[in-house]
Amino acid sequence: MFSRLFRQRPAPAEQASQYHQIGGEESVRALAHRFYDIMATDPAAAELLAMHPQPMDGIRQRFFEFLSGWLGGPQLFVEKYGHPRLRARHLPFTIDIRMRDQWLHCMYLALDEQVPDPLLHQQLKAQFTHLAHHMINTDERGERM
Numbered sequence: 291m292f293s294r295l296f297r298q299r300p301a302p303a304e305q306a307s308q309y310h311q312i313g314g315e316e317s318v319r320a321l322a323h324r325f326y327d328i329m330a331t332d333p334a335a336a337e338l339l340a341m342h343p344q345p346m347d348g349i350r351q352r353f354f355e356f357l358s359g360w361l362g363g364p365q366l367f368v369e370k371y372g373h374p375r376l377r378a379r380h381l382p383f384t385i386d387i388r389m390r391d392q393w394l395h396c397m398y399l400a401l402d403e404q405v406p407d408p409l410l411h412q413q414l415k416a417q418f419t420h421l422a423h424h425m426i427n428t429d430e431r432g433e434r435m
């Protein structure tokens with residue numbers, strides 16, 4: 291009898307996915323779009339913006355597709371383009387601590403706006419911080435690492 295009750299519940303992964311918690315496709319899209327809107331308008335991210343080829347429509351869409359899978363939802367990016375190879379994909383760009391911080395500045399503001407749940411907000415902030423740090427490929431003296 292109990293096993294029947296358990297089977298009727300959603301699978302744990304589905305219950306727990308951040309994609310689901312944040313509010314699904316529209317909310318993930320909103321996070322991606324707000325991130326690039328902030329980058330495009332906030333003077334504190336001017337150097338980061340200058341590094342991005344314009345217009346950013348394609349990048350916005352691919353960032354949304356990446357986030358969808360990364361948050362535990364549909365693997366839209368992987369289905370279209372294969373493994374993201376995120377660090378390798380960013381190697382053509384000079385990413386130092388300064389660029390990391392400008393990227394995180396935009397993402398923290400986007401999270402403040404789009405993710406009201408305190409626990410999820412805190413978790414996503416930690417995950418983005420970790421990943422952004424991993425993207426650094428240039429040290430403070432401008433040398434490649």
Ligand code: HEM
Pocket residue numbers: 338341342343348349352353356376379380383385389390393418421422423425426
């Ligand atoms: C840490 C500082 C970062 C900098 C300076 C940076 C910079 C850039 C730039 C310049 C592009 C455009 C690439 C192109 O047009 O070819 C880009 C694209 C992208 N970035 Fe970042 N990025 C950073 C961190 C991150 C992080 C933490 C993530 C994931 C959470 C991420 C995910 C992406 C994705 C998915 C794309 C689109 C890739 C594509 O166009 O195929 N980036 N980034």
